[in-house]
Amino acid sequence: xxxxxxxxxxxxxxxxxxxxxxxxxxxxxxxxxxxxxxxxxxxxxxxxxxxxxxxxxxxxxxxxxxxxxxxxxxxxxxxxxxxxxxxxxxxxxxxxxxxxxxxxxxxxxxxxxxxxxxxxxxxxxxxxxxxxxxxxxxxxxxxxxxxxxxxxxxxxxxxxxxxxxxxxxxxxxxxxxxxxxxxxxxxxxxxxxxxxxxxxxxxxxxxxxxxxxxxxxxxxxxxxxxxxxxxxxxxxxxxxxxxxxxxxxxxxxxxxxxxxxxxxxxxxxxxxxxxxxxxxxxxxxxxxxxxxxxxxxxxxxxxxxxxxxxxxxxxxxxxxxxxxxxxxxxxxxxxxxxxxxxxxxxxxxxxxxxxxxxxxxxxxxxxxxxxxxxxxxxxxxxxxxxxxxxxxxxxxxxxxxxxxxxxxxxxxxxxxxxxxxxxxxxxxxxxxxxxxxxxxxxxxxxxxxxxxxxxxxxxxxxxxxxxxxxxxxxxxxxxxxxxxxxxxxxxxxxxx
RNA sequence: GGGCUGAUAGCUCAAUGGUAGAGCAGCGUCCUUUUAAGUCGUUGGUUCUGGGUUCGAAUCCCAGUCAGCCCA
Numbered sequence: 287x288x289x290x291x292x293x294x295x296x297x298x299x300x301x302x303x304x305x306x307x308x309x310x311x312x313x314x315x316x317x318x319x320x321x322x323x324x325x326x327x328x329x330x331x332x333x334x335x336x337x338x339x340x341x342x343x344x345x346x347x348x349x350x351x352x353x354x355x356x357x358x359x360x361x362x363x364x365x366x367x368x369x370x371x372x373x374x375x376x377x378x379x380x381x382x383x384x385x386x387x388x389x390x391x392x393x394x395x396x397x398x399x400x401x402x403x404x405x406x407x408x409x410x411x412x413x414x415x416x417x418x419x420x421x422x423x424x425x426x427x428x429x430x431x432x433x434x435x436x437x438x439x440x441x442x443x444x445x446x447x448x449x450x451x452x453x454x455x456x457x458x459x460x461x462x463x464x465x466x467x468x469x470x471x472x473x474x475x476x477x478x479x480x481x482x483x484x485x486x487x488x489x490x491x492x493x494x495x496x497x498x499x500x501x502x503x504x505x506x507x508x509x510x511x512x513x514x515x516x517x518x519x520x521x522x523x524x525x526x527x528x529x530x531x532x533x534x535x536x537x538x539x540x541x542x543x544x545x546x547x548x549x550x551x552x553x554x555x556x557x558x559x560x561x562x563x564x565x566x567x568x569x570x571x572x573x574x575x576x577x578x579x580x581x582x583x584x585x586x587x588x589x590x591x592x593x594x595x596x597x598x599x600x601x602x603x604x605x606x607x608x609x610x611x612x613x614x615x616x617x618x619x620x621x622x623x624x625x626x627x628x629x630x631x632x633x634x635x636x637x638x639x640x641x642x643x644x645x646x647x648x649x650x651x652x653x654x655x656x657x658x659x660x661x662x663x664x665x666x667x668x669x670x671x672x673x674x675x676x677x678x679x680x681x682x683x684x685x686x687x688x689x690x691x692x693x694x695x696x697x698x699x700x701x702x703x704x705x706x707x708x709x710x711x712x713x714x715x716x717x718x719x720x721x722x723x724x725x726x727x728x729x730x731x732x733x734x735x736x737x738x739x740x741x742x743x744x745x746x747x748x749x750x751x752x753x754x755x756x757x758x759x760x761x762x763x764x765x766x767x768x769x770x771x772x773x774x775x776x777x778x779x780x781x782x
Numbered sequence: 783g784g785g786c787u788g789a790u791a792g793c794u795c796a797a798u799g800g801u802a803g804a805g806c807a808g809c810g811u812c813c814u815u816u817u818a819a820g821u822c823g824u825u826g827g828u829u830c831u832g833g834g835u836u837c838g839a840a841u842c843c844c845a846g847u848c849a850g851c852c853c854a
Contacts, residue, residue, distance in 0.1 A: 293809085293825065293826090294809090294825095295808065295809035295810085295824085295825050295826080296791085296792095296808065296809075296825045296826030297792090297808085297825095297826080298792055298807075298808055299792080301808065301809075302808095352816095352817085352818090352819095354816050354817075354819050354820090355813090355816095355819095356813055356814060356815085356816065356819080356820090357812070357813040357814065358813080358814045359813095359814035359815080359816090360814090360816085361815075361816045361817080361819080363817095377816085377817085379814095379815070379816085381814060382814070383814080397807095397808090398807075409815095411815050411816075411817090412815050412816085413815080413816080413817070415815095415816090415817075417815085417816095431792075432792050432793080432807060432808075433792090433793080433807085434792080434793045434794085434807090435792085435793040435794055435805085435806050435807065436793090436806070436807080436818070437793095437794080437805090437806065437818050438793070438794040438795085438805095438806085439793085439794085440793070440794090441793090441794070442789085442793090442794090442849085443849065443850060444789090444848070444849045444850080445793090445849095447849090448849095452793095456793090546783095546854085548852095549850095549851080549852095642854085766850095776848085776849080777847090777848070777849090779847085779848065
């Protein structure tokens, strides 16, 4: 072995570990330091009084993201929860003759990424930036790993998703998009609570995966010796609560579907479901329109949003188009008698529209393929597609005049299904027939406990679901569901 | 599940089949109002993994891993 110390200057992790060891040798443990803040960065800037430099005292803390060392003084910037706006991280000014020689020498050894607290007074620099002139600082946590590059940020999509914490630090667009999601969810809650809706939590572990058609995740409870599924929908438990007299009820919760992953699908996703007794699908139209309008106004500050994929602006104010499903199909196929055609004719019609159709599909599935592939993607402006064929959802009421269709709508915006809503089926006998037809004789797939609850009487009600992730895609202009989920599902790999 | 594309320094990216480079970050120096600060110098590579072709592979071929996009 050589007596020469190894050159570790190229290995940033090793350099930082050795800086930490030096500090500890000098009796300083930066992970045990304490500090009380008085302001977030934005509040500190607001606390500045024009023309009154060095009078207002603040204590701020955050992550060091910029260092401009000028020898005997430095400008640095710290990043905290509130520094995501236009002004960005808060600037600190550290002068050797103010903090003292020893403290200044230690400051020079700090690294980008370190978390520190600083006390000082506010002033405005020559170029007009409100800055904290530091009297005292404390290192609160040493960062042993370097941050991504300051100008280009983190752009490798894999790292953006796997190391979201870095994405949040260095990519302001990611940060504001994901924080916007929090504001959207928060506003949805407030909107519904203002209208006397009660928020509840229902079981995620269920013995029957009801309320939707999807493959569930399965798991096992050891003590009970029972298999469970993770819920694929919130619907059947919320309806039990309608039976229980909670007339306006909602849940914002995670559903799990054991299916493909794509730009529009994550195996776990967030649904809002709302039920209102003594209302119906038409009542839900008003509710969802008001909700989205107020979301746009309060969260985005505009009712018009840019839809990049189509190049159109989506306008939320004004009347929303309302059109029966069958009219859209007749229009798309150019066949006024579409619904009188045989299955073979429908398959031919779908193929004429360039669709691949599985001959084993049912009639209505062939037609619905046309809807989801050729019609829905073109519905950019908010559109209520009403009166879907009865085969498409077994939990809604049949239309009184035309019992082949349902009293339901699907709200479509930006080519995406945003909110389905029903006049909820509350006839327990009819509900049982629908379930049994859907289960195809597999009784274990019928939620008997729910049907038993319905037999006690559920008030007539309107119900609606909103996929929160898709709503966020729409309102934030994101390209993928992964961009509105903090930690999207990826294959697990060993830590780097 | 199928197709296409990609993986090079901590990060962002270069590199006709012929010595793997740059910017930022790091390390060392100068600078007490900077704004992607500036200045001078400088370290750093299992080119995703494993095979193959070739005198020679980051580059071509095969297999795999991971990711993105499209399709189912």
